[in-house]
Amino acid sequence: MPKIECTCGNIIGLSEIPSPNQLLIISDENFDEVYADCIDPDKLYEKFNIVAKCKVCGRLHVFWNGFDKDPIIYKPE
Numbered sequence: 001m002p003k004i005e006c007t008c009g010n011i012i013g014l015s016e017i018p019s020p021n022q023l024l025i026i027s028d029e030n031f032d033e034v035y036a037d038c039i040d041p042d043k044l045y046e047k048f049n050i051v052a053k054c055k056v057c058g059r060l061h062v063f064w065n066g067f068d069k070d071p072i073i074y075k076p077e
């Protein structure tokens, strides 16, 4: 998924690696599970949820279930 369109109309590019528009979040439980094994970057990366941040409005598009599902969008108050 190289880009997504924010609700505000801004196009969020995600094709750069690493991407300046992409954040990574992980639950404490998942981090603990992976960290206990080792520091395998690929294994750790699989546990992250991808977050695309809109630089215009600040909305966060969180892909809780992978890129093939629609993200949940969070808007700053």
Ligand SMILES: [Zn+2]
Binding pocket: 006, 007, 008, 009, 010, 054, 055, 056, 057, 058, 059
């Ligand atoms: Zn936006």
